[in-house]
Amino acid sequence: ELKVEQNPLFLSMQEGKNYTIYCNYSTTSDRLYWYRQDPGKSLESLFVLLSNGAVKQEGRLMASLDTKARLSTLHITAAVHDLSATYFCAVVGIGNNRLAFGKGNQVVVIP
Amino acid sequence: GAGVSQSPSNKVTEKGKDVELRCDPISGHTALYWYRQSLGQGLEFLIYFQGNSAPDKSGLPSDRFSAERTGGSVSTLTIQRTQQEDSAVYLCASSWGQLDQPQHFGDGTRLSIL
Numbered sequence: 001e002l003k004v005e006q007n008p009l010f011l012s013m014q015e016g017k018n019y020t021i022y023c024n025y026s027t028t029s030d031r032l033y034w035y036r037q038d039p040g041k042s043l044e045s046l047f048v049l050l051s052n053g054a055v056k057q058e059g060r061l062m063a064s065l066d067t068k069a070r071l072s073t074l075h076i077t078a079a080v081h082d083l084s085a086t087y088f089c090a091v092v093g094i095g096n097n098r099l100a101f102g103k104g105n106q107v108v109v110i111p
Numbered sequence: 112g113a114g115v116s117q118s119p120s121n122k123v124t125e126k127g128k129d130v131e132l133r134c135d136p137i138s139g140h141t142a143l144y145w146y147r148q149s150l151g152q153g154l155e156f157l158i159y160f161q162g163n164s165a166p167d168k169s170g171l172p173s174d175r176f177s178a179e180r181t182g183g184s185v186s187t188l189t190i191q192r193t194q195q196e197d198s199a200v201y202l203c204a205s206s207w208g209q210l211d212q213p214q215h216f217g218d219g220t221r222l223s224i225l
Contacts, residue, residue: 045213
């Protein structure tokens with residue numbers, strides 16, 4: 001069974017500082033996704049990472065994938081209040097289509 | 112519409128009743144997925160459709176749960192004889208089914224069993 005662990009589960013960030021959150025998964029995967037969820041809202045796709053060494057950036061967020069270590073990181077540069085949300089990473093195992101989600105990283109950015 | 116549409120947005124029902132949840136995927140998306148999100152279990156996969164077929168229904172928690180998809184479009188998730196542990200947000204997602212495309216999620220149906 002594919003397991004996904006995210007840490008830290010909760011992170012309080014100061015505006016303007018840089019932070020990294022982590023996603024580890026247990027078995028080989030060929031697809032990893034990052035989603036954002038605001039309270040009471042649905043999931044918004046942020047990044048799709050498909051290969052070892054893949055790096056994607058959008059605004060203050062940058063995601064990377066190391067398939068050998070089974071690790072993805074989401075780096076936040078100069079955090080701002082608007083980035084307060086829960087970030088989920090999800091992985092698809094080889095040969096199937098279902099997403100296995102981690103428990104999420106709840107991020108609160110404090111002015 | 113432009114996104115995945117789910118109805119109803121909220122449903123409150125008594126234990127033992129049957130419920131039907133509806134999902135309208137993004138037009139043209141061949142793959143459709145149901146997940147549920149609860150505080151205790153996080154986000155769990157329920158079932159995957161490719162067209163009208165369900166090649167993976169391994170996440171359905173019991174035989175009280177069933178789903179169908181018609182015309183390669185709308186899907187209905189049915190829960191029979193609801194139990195309190197069925198209370199959760201039920202999320203539907205759709206995609207083109209290709210590796211480099213994400214699944215796009217609807218706003219969900221919040222189901223509360225009294």
